[in-house]
Amino acid sequence: MNDALERPELTDRLAALLGPKGLTTDAHDLAPWLTDWRGRYHGAAMAMVAPANTQELAEIVCLASETGTPIVPQGGNSGMVGGATPDSGGSALLLSTRRMNAIRAIDPAARTVVAEAGVVLQTLHEAVAAQGLRFPLTLGGKGSATVGGLVSTNAGGTQVLRHGTMRALVEGLEAVLPDGSIYNGLATLKKDNRGYDIRHLLVGAEGTLGIVTAATLKLVPALIDRAVVWAGVRSPLAARELLLMLEARAGREMEGFEIVPQRCLANVLHHIPGTRAPLASAHPWHVLIEFARDNAAAPPPQELAEALMAEAFERDLVQDAAISSSESQAEAFWKLRDSISEAERAEGPAMQHDISVPVADMARFIIEAGAEVENRFPGTEVAAFGHMGDGNVHFHVAAPRGSDRATWPEHPGKEISGFVHDLVVAAGGSISAEHGIGQMKRDELGRLSDPARLMALKAIKQAFDPKGIMNPGKLVPL
Amino acid sequence: MNDALERPELTDRLAALLGPKGLTTDAHDLAPWLTDWRGRYHGAAMAMVAPANTQELAEIVCLASETGTPIVPQGGNSGMVGGATPDSGGSALLLSTRRMNAIRAIDPAARTVVAEAGVVLQTLHEAVAAQGLRFPLTLGGKGSATVGGLVSTNAGGTQVLRHGTMRALVEGLEAVLPDGSIYNGLATLKKDNRGYDIRHLLVGAEGTLGIVTAATLKLVPALIDRAVVWAGVRSPLAARELLLMLEARAGREMEGFEIVPQRCLANVLHHIPGTRAPLASAHPWHVLIEFARDNAAAPPPQELAEALMAEAFERDLVQDAAISSSESQAEAFWKLRDSISEAERAEGPAMQHDISVPVADMARFIIEAGAEVENRFPGTEVAAFGHMGDGNVHFHVAAPRGSDRATWPEHPGKEISGFVHDLVVAAGGSISAEHGIGQMKRDELGRLSDPARLMALKAIKQAFDPKGIMNPGKLVPL
Structure with missing residues (x-):
């Protein structure tokens, strides 16, 4: 275990390893990173380290392993369950991946990108869009969420319906394991049966089995166009029937299907400036549906939406519907959906x-x-x-x-x-x-x-991290 | 460890638990299951147990754990790497899943089937076909390979191009862990972030972390029709160009793309009765391509194949091609491909x-x-x-x-x-x-x-199976 005598020595060694850009011990500079963005969890750390590359990160982990120092990895600090906030003891190193933000390669033929852990999701979107490609996962925190955090939390978002969660998009991983060794699994093999699947074990492990340093991610063609529908429905059961009908008829052209109760819409309209109701009439429930195509041979989403909504109306599955006629209207519909939590907090x-x-x-x-x-x-x-x-x-x-x-x-x-x-x-x-x-749902x-399941979780944690230095107190029930 | 004194007692307890149908100790009856089907590995076992259900299987594992008795799980005994053959020591229990062969449920709306470990692949194909559905994985050993073995080896086959390996088709798992506890993960949740992914850890684990007892498997709509192409090409590079062209143009209608060198085709024509060359001319390399549709709105595979092969011919990617005009011709082309190993053995x-x-x-x-x-x-x-x-x-x-x-x-x-x-x-x-x-490639x-990777493999094995009773000597390097 780390103790008071070792701490200065460890900091000195980290300073020598990382230089001034890579080490922060000033309490004022550290403060913003010691509280989660929802303000529910507050922690303490002896220092924040920000390695410049995988090798430096591995050396930090070796030092931590040697000294029994807990490490708490942090990406964009926008998680929802306190998974990136240290405990209050102050003995932990907060490890920020922010400086590891290179996009190492984009392969348009294989449709993959190799991105380091600190790459912000929005930056990734923009980089691949410049090549006519799309990384098909997005969520509210895209301006801060990082690749490492998205992988480590197996992030979802609003495009899972068609493209799956992060797990389905990670084709390769590089990570530093708790003993400081580097797992190099970035090469993408469609078939590989060399034993236990380490990649799937690290996806969603919340940094408790090692630190993801880079990922090879699946890309899809850029979207050509989309249409967003806001529809009023009678109940969740009607929404379910509508979903079944659309899955059968729209198939892969449907990218999202979200449900919104009237209460949430009312809160948004009340608290969020610049929002307005998409429909003239009132409905107990609403659905937001996105149709999109990335292939010119597919039907135009606008036409598809019109035909399918007409059919849904005839079958009495929807009471009223508005179809976006412009990109700004599509964004306005999504803004209603994305503002629900903010409006709720105000309420x-x-x-x-x-x-x-x-x-x-x-x-x-x-x-x-x-x-x-x-x-x-x-x-x-x-x-x-x-x-x-x-x-x-x-x-x-x-x-x-x-x-x-x-x-x-x-x-x-x-x-x-x-x-x-x-x-x-x-x-x-x-x-x-x-x-x-994280820490929120562990108990x-x-x-x-x-x-x-509990036996398996504990056994895996113990096997990978016998010293318990990797994001301790998170995920695995005691 | 099991020793001579304990053995009769263990057999007695197993007999009491399983009854005469569930326990075989006769050397003659055991013999066929102690050699792998390629005849490369020969082992010994104190008995073969065949539990009737998950609960019985769990009780066997508890007994084995208590007495330190190795267990070697076996499905259809058609694996390629000696993974289901015990060592020659004779202290192991061979555990056959053959009696656990119920198809517990088929859900046409969710497109899933819950099948027990002992269900044979061909039986599964037939059961879901009766409901207008298809389990989109097939391979040469479909008449003997079982669900448990397919899951535990993350099987591939000839439809991976579109549908993925077994890993992509397993939506839920039930398994008995090495301490005898039952992991119940059959319920299919599209999103579930409750820690480390146990399912992906068990897929491909070759029975070394526990025994898969049932799986929830993904189904797709039954095929409407298909067309199989046999084409002569100049080289693997031309085949690669052809593959790229077809991926761009045929997309999801292409189910398989196999390459065959002239030497293999010649062996097949020489050794396998009833086979004939699909093309009049000779070519150094061949490709077999399957186009298929499960959606009436998609282009008919025959027309698609004709158009795409004409284009490939014009672009000088293929030298000659035959397109199947009947199901029996399609099967004849596949038979050439599937007979390669048999012909090679004869050679x-x-x-x-x-x-x-x-x-x-x-x-x-x-x-x-x-x-x-x-x-x-x-x-x-x-x-x-x-x-x-x-x-x-x-x-x-x-x-x-x-x-x-x-x-x-x-x-x-x-x-x-x-x-x-x-x-x-x-x-x-x-x-x-x-x-x-298995045992073949372990070293x-x-x-x-x-x-x-080695550290991770060993750590996981040790964590799940500290007594080393689960298919010992397989997969994990010593």
Whole structure:
């Protein structure tokens, strides 16, 4: 274990290794990186290290291993579960990947890009767009989220319906393991059966088994055009029927299918400047659908949307619909969807749950679990919104009006979350669909996992990181 | 460790648990299962157990764990690397999944099937075909290969180009871990970030981390029609150009792209009754291409094949081509491809290497590595054939005529294999693309893996199976 005597010596060695650009010990400079962006978790660190390349990073890990110093890797610090915030002990090194931000190669023929861990998602989008290509994963935090963080959290977002989560887009990985060795798996082989799949083990491991330093990512052709539909529907069940119809008819031209309850739309229109309702009439539920094509032989999305919405209207699956007629209108529809969390924060306290159940069961779950929660905790209001096409919604429970922002999340907030998680487990679902476990859900994972899964998680962690230096306290239940 | 005193007691307990159908100790009955189908590996076992269900299997594992008894799981006993053959010590239990052969559920809406480990691939094909669906993985051993073996070896086959290997088709898993606990991951969640991905760890683990007992598998719509092309080409480089053209033009309608050198075709025509050459003219290389559709809106495969072959001919990428005009002709073309190994065995001894390199590099690799091997080992002839569209060929080195069948594979056979593997590693490739490691390639994996991968493999094995009872001696280098 690191102790007070060793600390100055370790810092000296890090300074010699990294130079002034690579080491920060000033408390003021460190502060912004020691709180998660939602302001829920606050930690301390002896220093922040920012290696310039994989070799330097490996040397830091060797030093940490030698001295038993905990390392907390951090990308854009925009995670949702406190996974990149150290504990309050102050003995950890915060390891920022920000300087490892090279795009090493773009291969247009193989449709791959090799990007270092610190590359910001938006930068990646722009770099590949310049070659007529697209990295088909996006999310609200694209201006700060990094490749390393996206890989380590197996990020989702709004294009999973067609393209899958990060796991489906990672074709190769480079990482530094907890003993300082470099795992070099960037070469993309379509078929490789040399034993246990290390790549899939590191994707979604939240930095607890090693630090992702670079990834080979799958690209797709750039979009030619898109059309975004905002439609009013009667219920989640109607939305589900609509989804089935569109999956059968639009197939790969449908890129996203999101559900939005009226409550969320009303909050957005109330709190977010410059927003307006897409439909003249009122509806209890809404769906946002994106049609897009990357192939000139496919039907134009605008025409496809018009034909399919006419059919859905005839089949009484939608009550009203607006189809974007310009890129700015498409963006305006997405802004309504993307502003839901911000508007909710302005409205008052709420408990958020990033959950999934089998896709076929989601509509019923939203209705039944929503009623159970509101019944059990009078005055609360449930708003379930998001990636219905993936069986994943953000199941938020808003406090009764007038609840205290400071105390309500603790009590009865935690009890509410436990209740929601129990319902999810009973439905065969997951208490973390896309945000990960971090420190926020670690204890709930321990409470709700079956023994075989817990055994496996702990055994893998112990095997890779016997000294427990890699992002300790995250993901693996104690 | 199991010893002579414990053995009768263990057998008694197994007999009580499993009944007469579930336990075989008779040497004559055991014999067929103690040699791999290629006849390369011979082992011994104290008994063969065949549990009727997951619970019985878990109890067997508990008993084995308690007594330190090695377990060797076996499906169809049609693996290529000795992965299901016990060692010669005789202390192992051979565990056959043959009685766990229920198809638990087919869900046409979700397009999934839940099949137990012992279900034979061909049976699975037929069961889902009866519902208008298709399980899009097939291979030569489909009459014996089982779901458990296909999952545990991450099987490939001839439809990987469009549908991926087994890994891409496994949506959920049930398994018994080495401590006897049951991992229940059959529910299919499109998004689930509850820590390390246990499913991807078990796929391809060759039974060394636990025993797969059932899987939820992805289905696709049944094929409407298909057309198979046999074309003569000048070289692997021309085949590569053709592949690129077809990927751009045929997209998802192309299901397979296989390369066959003249030597292999000649062997087949010579040794396999009822085969005939598809083309009148002679060509140094051949490709077999399958076009297929599962969607009536897609172009008919026959028309697509004719148009694309006309274009390829004009661009001088193919010299001649035959397009199947009936299902029996399509099957006749595939039979030529599928008989290559059988014809090769009739011809004489050869060293087989199931290798992959990045898809873009395969054509050059075939040419250059082939020349290097023939140059280094005069008299040998290299025949590289198979899944060129996946960057995976079977790189076979035939002995000089008159070589001794019994001794040549040992010397210089092993030296040749080492030489081939070195070339593969230098090209950034894999020494096991689809067959796995088993006992055959374990030492080569140890010789050729980088330290980080080896560390990870050993650590995972040790973590899951600290007693070393799960298929010992397979996959993980010592």
